[in-house]
Amino acid sequence: MTMSTPSSEIFAQRLKEARELRGLSQTELAKRSNLQPSAISHFETKTRRPSFENLRKLADALDVTTDYLLGRVDDAQALGAADKLHRHINELSIEDRSHAEDMLELLAKRARERRKQED
Numbered sequence: 001m002t003m004s005t006p007s008s009e010i011f012a013q014r015l016k017e018a019r020e021l022r023g024l025s026q027t028e029l030a031k032r033s034n035l036q037p038s039a040i041s042h043f044e045t046k047t048r049r050p051s052f053e054n055l056r057k058l059a060d061a062l063d064v065t066t067d068y069l070l071g072r073v074d075d076a077q078a079l080g081a082a083d084k085l086h087r088h089i090n091e092l093s094i095e096d097r098s099h100a101e102d103m104l105e106l107l108a109k110r111a112r113e114r115r116k117q118e119d
Contacts, residue, residue, distance in 0.1 A: 010071035012046045018062040018069065019044075033061035 019029050019040075026044070030037040034057060042048035043058075050058060059066045067073045092100060 007071065008046050008049060011049070011069055012044050014069045014071060015040075015058065015062075016044045018064050022062055024062075029058070029061060033057040 019026070022029075024032070026040040027037045029035075030040050033040075033054075035054060039048065039050075039054070043050055055066050055069065059069055062069075065073065068075070089097060089100070
């Protein structure tokens with residue numbers, strides 16, 4: 001994307017790319033995001049722009065960040081899940097935050113060990 005690409009065009013391209021990356025049809029994305037299939041079509045063809053709420057629903061359904069859909073970051077794979085985790089962190093007690101951090105560290109260590117075994 002160039003800096004001169006209009007934001008509505010970036011959004012339409014990113015939405016379609018993320019949908020295809022996840023192997024979803026417009027109808028399947030509509031079901032996952034609780035939107036109408038026609039809305040997905042309108043967003044991808046730039047005839048309509050999503051509300052903030054619908055942008056959030058689309059990002060959640062596609063497991064990407066709203067920043068990716070808006071063209072503010074380029075990696076569709078990065079941080080979609082982190083946004084979801086971050087939304088809930090403020091609801092946890094200090095003790096529960098510590099447990100969550102320990103669990104994430106354990107899972108990351110296990111993932112690193114699996115990658116080493118695969119190499």
